[in-house]
Amino acid sequence: MSHTLLVWLVGGVLLVGAGVATTLLPRWRARGQEHRTAWSAARAAIDSAAVSRDAAASRVPEAERLLARAESIAAGRGGVSAAGAAAQLAREADRLWRTHQ
Structure with a gap:
């Protein structure tokens, strides 16, 4: 193999x-x-739901279950779809706590 061919081969690979x-x-x-x-959006939704839980006057078992599930998904650190599912569950829990105040 000649020197010129080697230079062309290396150049082509690069x-x-x-x-x-x-x-x-x-x-x-x-x-x-x-x-x-x-x-980031999922963590923000979970944090917002936790604040609503702490501010709620009474317990809402369904909302607590949804938030626990969202936190469980977040602990697993999946992909984008897992983050979306966790955010949706947390938003639903937040909505339930806000409606029961």
Whole structure:
């Protein structure tokens, strides 16, 4: 293998690698941002439901069950869909506590 062929081969591999990196890196970053945003929203919903629970005048067993389930999902640290489910459960618990005040 001549020296020139080796240079072209290495250059081609570097070019393909750079193309793959420039294609995949933004997708990985977007996926990571989506994951962090979803879990941030879920934690905020759980915290809001906990505040409503603490402010409620009476116990609401259904809301307590929903919040416990949301916290359990959050402890498992799943993906975006798990974060959405936890947020939805926490919002529903929050709604129940707010309506029973």
